[in-house]
Structure formats: structure tokens, C-alpha cells
Amino acid sequence: MTNRIPIASPVRTAAIVNRYFVHAKKNLGQNFLVDLDAVQGIVRAAGIEPGDQVVEVGPGIGSLTEQLLLAGGKVAAYEVDHSLPEILANELPEKVDGQDLDQRFKLIMKDVLKADFATDLAGFFDLSKPVKVVANLPYYITTPIIFNLLESSLDFTSLTLMMQKEVAERLAAQPGSKVYGPLSIAVQTQMSVDLALEVGHASFMPQPKVDSAVVVLTPLEKPADVGDRKQFNRVVKLCFAQRRKTLANNMKTLLPDKEDREKLLADLDLGPRQRPEQLAISDFIRISQAIAEMNK
Template sequence: MGETMKRLPIADPIRTSEILHHYHLQAKKSLGQNFLTNPAVINSIVTTAEIAPGDQVIEVGPGIGALTEQILAQGAKLLAYEIDGKLIEVLTNELPADAQIKILHQDVLQTDFNKDFEGYFDPTKPVKVVANLPYYITTPIIFRFLESGIPLESLTVMMQKEVADRIEAQPGKKDFGPLSIAVQLDMESHIALNVPPSSFTPAPKVDSAVVQIVRKAQPIRLPNKDLFNKIVKVSFAQRRKTIYNNLKHLVGQELQTIDDLHELLRAAAIAENRRAEQLSIADYLKLTELVDAK
């Protein structure tokens, strides 16, 4: 490929176009591929992530390496998960030969992080996730990292604006739900940047946002996380129903009788006609504590 193109960052539309042409590539809708072709946005992601030399960084869906190239330029040690086998060759050829990168042709939702880290990442040091996430599985990926048990310091990730709003949502807002709660338990989050469809090739039909999610200095302690997650899931099972009607599904499982449910809500000082999104995280913690004590 031409020397001119080599001098351009991968995110430059000219170089992206030449790479796609050279390798006979097209964005795969089935994998939610939209190549980021706005160097300014990529610089903002890298700056927001505060990547320092030697940082251990995970990238999901590196694509043709536009963001990857700039993460590596900061001196990070990178572990990249790419599910599209055709892109492994592109990444291997287009990224610097001396780059500190381990590329895995694996699904991040199915992989074993401990095994992937072995001999590469120091398991005692924190990990940052920096990625332009595939939009169709953004939520499962975020849950995967939050529940992974790895020493996660932060996630700086591009996602659909609608999902970003759900992460940020507070109790009482229609977007508040299980994702909001899962993130806000352990992490602080903010939308760092709104990104228009024109920043991608092909342009998606939705607006995007870069969200930074950082671990709290003092995460909320959960003595019974499985029970907490179950109560949250049941509470939001049918959003239009009241909390009482949704929690009836616990009767015969965590609760013995319907009277126990009335007593539970009374003890938690939660009105039976409230809906799941109107409850605070503290309310869900109280419900968990009361059920766990039965």
C-alpha cells in the first residue's frame, strides 16, 4: 500500500477507504460493524481514558485498528478481542510491528479473562477498557465486565446514545433500570462526548456517545449480590406493573406467602403502587437485606 496512506492515521477516511478496498472488506451488519473515521473523536476517547505508558488496556471489537493504533501510541499494553477472523490479518499487518498487543479471535462474552491474562497482564494491576463497542451487544458487554471480577478501573466506551442515557438515568426517570443500577452500584459515570453518525463508515442510523465509567473509591457492599440482582430483575420484569405485582413472583421462592410480600414492602417503607423505576438503589438494597434476613 502507498507510502502516503501509511503516514495517515487508520481513522482518516482516506486510509480507512484504502484498507477496506485492499482487503476487500465491507462492514458486517450482523456484527454491528461501523468503522470510526473521525480522528478527533478517537483522540477524545484516548484523552478521556487517561491512558499512560504501561497501562493494561482491553479493547473489544478493534475492527481495522483506528482506535487501537492510538491506544498503542500512548504506550499501553493492549489485549484486543476481535470476533471477525478477517480483521485479524488487517490488525496484524496495519499496526506497528513492535506494538504491545495480544489479539484474540474470541467472543468477549464467552472468554475466560484469567486464562487470557495469563503470562501477559499482571493480575494485581488495574485494567482499563477502551472501545467502540458493537451496538447490538453493548449492554451484555458492560454487564460482563462489571461482573467479571477483574481489577477493572474504568471503561471508556462508545455506545448508542440511548444506552448511554440508560446508564446515566436516575430514579424516577423512564430510562432508569437494571443497567443504571448495575453501573451505579460500583461506578461513577458521565457522558464525555456526543458523536454524530457522520463520524462512522457506514453511518449508523442512531446518535452515539462516549461514556466514561470509573470505579468508585467506596463501592456499595453487597452481602448477597445474587439475591440483589434477582430482586432487581423481577422488579423490572414488566415495567408497567407496580412493584407489588412484579415482586409477587418471589412468593413461593424467597417469600413464603403473599402476606410476607405485604410485610416486606411495609418494612422497606415502599408503597405497593410504585413502579420499579421510582425506587432508588437504597430501596433495592433494603429489600435485599430484608429478604435475606428471612
């Protein structure tokens, strides 16, 4: 069937909701995106070109999926809502650029946090080539999905993710910002962060109480050498344990002895009364490495 009105339009979304008696599930963090400009903005931010291999997380009723396909992408989508496969099969275009839908789209009914990308994508993607990840993420699970993707074996050139605006701002935050913290540092040691566009709450159905933003994460050519990443993240998290306290006070768990803390900070040319949000990522790397040396 030929669908002339995009799924992302409010009229088409409403028609789909009524036809299939589907509704956005709060427990899955679902909100249907009903703003074609925003959807196309996500596709542009991701730089989707003909032939691109795209992993989508949470296709929903297909608003973003449809535009990824029309831009030339070959899409493998992870979904957990078992009420949606029928909708996607019926509402996505039967043919895209002369190809049947099943040649361009694969639905994987699995939680992306449990994905085995090599197995899931084998036979559909050319795994010798990289992919682009595009997703409209549920607010409640944004951070776990980001870290799952960063730690996975998936060879991606970019992650283009829509999320709660507040989280997006934390990802992009720089030293001195009130929202700069462990999340900013953990991501920025591995990825460049670009705030691509903002999407207001009125662009969704039902409307959430907060606005969203689209972030493009691109792997750094040379990720920061943080040593043991698990230990580094622990050090950073403890340094930010209480934002209103000084760095020295927050480091009590890491170094219980006051003289040890003062000596370490002095050796690193860091003031004991500095607050954690004032430090650059390189400072946290030096702190983590120094603590690791002391614990040998």
C-alpha cells in the first residue's frame, strides 16, 4: 500500500492509534513523535545517506523508521513491545527504492541491553562495514543504553540520540557548568558530543512534561587514556559525591587519611578547596592515576 501522509504527522499517528487500539505505554517510556520536521531533523543530524546501515532503538509505530528508510538507510530496529510488529509491517512502505521492505528493514524483538549485535545483525548487515545508531530513547533508560552501546562490540560511526533535554545538557556540559559531572566525563573521554537540535514537548503524543534534545555522539580518534575505566568512573563518581563540598572532602572515601589527600592534591597542583565541577577531565585522569599508584 502507498502511504502518502508520513507516519510522523499527527493525523497519521492518530489514525494508526485508532485503527490498532494502540496507546503509548508509560512503563516503556513511550511517547509518539508527531512532528515531521523534528523527525527529519534527526535523520539529517545522523547524516543518513543511501546505503547506510542503521541500528534503530525503539521504532515504535515507525515515525522515525519510515524517514530513515526514505533517506536510503537499511534499518535493523530493536523493539520490546509485542503490539508493534503488526503495525510496522502494515504501515511502513511495502517498497523502498524498488526494494521490498524485508530487504531494507529487520525488526529484532529484543531488549537492546541484551543485544548480541554480531548474531542479531548477521546476514542482514555487512558486518565488515560500520553502522550508525539512531534512536528516540525512553527517558528512564537513556543512560544505561548509552553505556551499553559504548561498551558493546558494535562498530558504529555515530550515535544520534533523542533524549530528555536535561540529560543532553549533562552529556555536553563543560567544566564550570552546574550540570557538569560523572556522565559528562564518562562520555566525553570517549566521544565528541554535539547538541544537534531541541524538540519541544508539544512534538509528542501524549505530551511529556519535559522537552527533548537530539545529541550526536561521535567516537574520538584518540579516546582519553583513563587506565582502568571502571576504577576511573568510580573515582569521578566519588569526587562528585556531594557537589556542594570541596574536592578534598569528597575524596575521603578514596583516601581516608587527610595528609594523603592533601599531599596528592598538592602534587597535582590542585587546590584543596576546589570543587569537582571546576576540574577538567585531564585533572580527573591524573587523580585516578595517582590513586592507582598509591594503592599498588
